[in-house]
Amino acid sequence: MTTVVKPRVGWGDLLWVAWRTHRTAILAMTGLTAAVVAGVFVLMGMTDTELGGLPAIYFRLFWQPQDTNLLFGAVIAVFWGAPLVAREHEARTNLLAWGQDVPATRWLAGQVVLLGAVATCLAAMVWMSEQYMVDTMRELSEGRTFTPFTTWYEVAPHLQIGYALFGLALGLAAGVLVRRTLPAMGIALVGFGVVRVAVIEWARPYLRPPVHTFEAWNADYKNQVPDYAMYVGSGYADANGVRIDYQGSWGCGDRVGSAGQLDCLKANGVAGHFAEFQPLERLGLFQWIETGIFVVLAAALLALAWAGVKRARRV
Amino acid sequence: MVEFRIDKASGLPAYLQLARQVREALRLGWLKPGDRLPTVRDVVASSGVNANTVLKAYRELERAGLLEARQGSGTFVKAALGSVDPEVMERVRGKLVDWVGEARGAGLENEDIDALVGSVLAEGERNEVP
Amino acid sequence: MTTAVVGTAGIAVRGLGKRYGKSVALEDCTFDLPEGRVAALVGANGAGKTTLLTVLSGLLRPDAGEFALRPDERVAFVSQEKPVYKHFTPKEMLRLGARLNLVWDQARAEAWLKRFDVPLDRRCGKLSGGQRTQVALAVAIGSRPTLLLLDEPLADLDPLARTEVTRELLAEVADSGTTVVLSTHIVTELAGVADHLLLLAHGKLLAGGDLDELLAAHVMVVGPRADEPPVEGEVLWDRHLDGQSLFLVKTPSTPAVSAPWVVRPVTLEDYVLAQLSITRKGDSA
Numbered sequence: 085m086t087t088v089v090k091p092r093v094g095w096g097d098l099l100w101v102a103w104r105t106h107r108t109a110i111l112a113m114t115g116l117t118a119a120v121v122a123g124v125f126v127l128m129g130m131t132d133t134e135l136g137g138l139p140a141i142y143f144r145l146f147w148q149p150q151d152t153n154l155l156f157g158a159v160i161a162v163f164w165g166a167p168l169v170a171r172e173h174e175a176r177t178n179l180l181a182w183g184q185d186v187p188a189t190r191w192l193a194g195q196v197v198l199l200g201a202v203a204t205c206l207a208a209m210v211w212m213s214e215q216y217m218v219d220t221m222r223e224l225s226e227g228r229t230f231t232p233f234t235t236w237y238e239v240a241p242h243l244q245i246g247y248a249l250f251g252l253a254l255g256l257a258a259g260v261l262v263r264r265t266l267p268a269m270g271i272a273l274v275g276f277g278v279v280r281v282a283v284i285e286w287a288r289p290y291l292r293p294p295v296h297t298f299e300a301w302n303a304d305y306k307n308q309v310p311d312y313a314m315y316v317g318s319g320y321a322d323a324n325g326v327r328i329d330y331q332g333s334w335g336c337g338d339r340v341g342s343a344g345q346l347d348c349l350k351a352n353g354v355a356g357h358f359a360e361f362q363p364l365e366r367l368g369l370f371q372w373i374e375t376g377i378f379v380v381l382a383a384a385l386l387a388l389a390w391a392g393v394k395r396a397r398r399v
Numbered sequence: 400m401v402e403f404r405i406d407k408a409s410g411l412p413a414y415l416q417l418a419r420q421v422r423e424a425l426r427l428g429w430l431k432p433g434d435r436l437p438t439v440r441d442v443v444a445s446s447g448v449n450a451n452t453v454l455k456a457y458r459e460l461e462r463a464g465l466l467e468a469r470q471g472s473g474t475f476v477k478a479a480l481g482s483v484d485p486e487v488m489e490r491v492r493g494k495l496v497d498w499v500g501e502a503r504g505a506g507l508e509n510e511d512i513d514a515l516v517g518s519v520l521a522e523g524e525r526n527e528v529p
Numbered sequence: 530m531t532t533a534v535v536g537t538a539g540i541a542v543r544g545l546g547k548r549y550g551k552s553v554a555l556e557d558c559t560f561d562l563p564e565g566r567v568a569a570l571v572g573a574n575g576a577g578k579t580t581l582l583t584v585l586s587g588l589l590r591p592d593a594g595e596f597a598l599r600p601d602e603r604v605a606f607v608s609q610e611k612p613v614y615k616h617f618t619p620k621e622m623l624r625l626g627a628r629l630n631l632v633w634d635q636a637r638a639e640a641w642l643k644r645f646d647v648p649l650d651r652r653c654g655k656l657s658g659g660q661r662t663q664v665a666l667a668v669a670i671g672s673r674p675t676l677l678l679l680d681e682p683l684a685d686l687d688p689l690a691r692t693e694v695t696r697e698l699l700a701e702v703a704d705s706g707t708t709v710v711l712s713t714h715i716v717t718e719l720a721g722v723a724d725h726l727l728l729l730a731h732g733k734l735l736a737g738g739d740l741d742e743l744l745a746a747h748v749m750v751v752g753p754r755a756d757e758p759p760v761e762g763e764v765l766w767d768r769h770l771d772g773q774s775l776f777l778v779k780t781p782s783t784p785a786v787s788a789p790w791v792v793r794p795v796t797l798e799d800y801v802l803a804q805l806s807i808t809r810k811g812d813s814a
Contacts, residue, residue, distance in 0.1 A: 086636035087673060088627070097628035104621060105614065175615070179608040180665070183586055184629035184672065191629070398549060399589050405721040410749075410794030412741040413721030443703040447696035448721035449567045450703030455724075455741070518791040 098194025121213040157251035165255015166268035173263040207248040233314035246378035253385035260392035294360035298325030308359035321358035417456035539564035546593030554580040569723035570712035577732040578712035605674035611665040615654030626668040638671025679711040752790035760784035766803035
């Protein structure tokens, strides 16, 4: 007898299938990432005397460190995540792959584990290049370009990995839902951009309640937001430090001279300025919280995809 | 060894076609008592009929006492189908000659006679269905 | 879903139903298929053949009813698209089969590809439609299933290959005792191939059972033009030409008729066409 019987289909089998299926995509993406990373290293070395010895790439290409990972996550979402199941549906190979002795969910687990592991490694590579980039710039500019909550914020390995896994899961879920590769790619691209920007704009400043400060009117204006902190908000406040929004009906804008304006504002209850910010010490915490957000989003999208391939209502 | 052929357009069930071909082989002396019949797999592979059909045909012939299945070694011819007594043959033939004469007299052509004989034979076969 | 259904059947199907939006793909489908049978699933396009096979394969969830397979049943399903990965070679497709199945017979799978002259090292995308079909079948055969579901397995094959594939498939399942359900609309090639019939129309099972028994329970009565046949029994179908009438009659034994009437045995084609034309009439009524 030539029949081979095994007790179970193991991870080795699932990973082999995933590797053979995505070999080309994995090699292409690895090559591309390696090229970009190498390019960053090379360009960082080419300082520009006209720019006071700063790396040419930073100014000439308007290249920010976070651009690489925004692009990387989007590319993972579009070219790895979206086609993962959508292409199976288009070619009807889902009927082949899911009709063997492994349920679709285990097949999917093999695919996600392999692509997730490779994406994690590539994200780490991207992080290394970014870290090198900001380190070099900080050194050359003697700290002038050190803006931790913008340039530096995303340069953390766990955060990069979180973005990449989120991209993979988002593309995958889109593919499972729409079952066609091109629309899934579009949804993945737009979805990734929207979520990343939304988190930057609306979530990041409020990951912890901002520090609130108040300064009563004084002869000298005092900057309340410390260096390197993330500015969240500022404005007029009453004696208790509670925000007061300026009303046009007060008519203070018409008063001539700053003294007149000040009196007008005081007459309307404005006692001074408040400021809200996130101090530098919270940077590490914020990076971990944001990583958590993206990992949870990725897990939710994976669960959605898992439910979608499990004994479908249509195939 | 016998080679089986299935006429797919015939209304006769495939297992009856097989059984009939074994009977023919016995009658013509291609198969003799003690001969081994092709295995089910061989028949399936050579004639493209389903294994259950072959089994059914063999069982049919076993029940008729013509074949016997020996555990583990195959299916064998048990009894010969004797050729018909020449006297009886002659008598039947005579009747047929008369009948064909009558049919021709009624204006039936050879094809009509074939069709008629075929339909009567098919009826007979159908009645063999258990 | 596949909870216990009483019966000794290899497959026991009870009240299976499936709809896509408003259109009914399968409705109240109930039948038993004993183990080791080769069942032909016959019906017009859109009759629900693919839906039934996909549900039995476990890939599609039915809306109603249930079905039970043997507890240790291993199902292989070859869908009508005969899907293969285009960037895999046939050899790699077999490797995929070996990896994803608990039981695998490499020699059988390879022999199948050699038998049909499929090059092992050319990408599947460069193979002909017929060759891709052979690759999909080889993967199914290599996995040594106990239940083999084939959706239009012969559709992309030329007549010679069709005969050979049928023959080889039957030989494979004869060796292993595999139960087979194969859908087709080429009824003429089923005689001797299938021993069980499942006839579907508009998602409903019109007839099901042992093929020989079904056909033996009917006769075709042919004679001069008449409104009724000269025999007892339920007339399932009739057709009237200029000078001739045909009646498909359900009757337990062959009735005696006198000239010019004749009684012919019913072929599978007669039976299927008659059954299908009944449903068509029913629809227009």
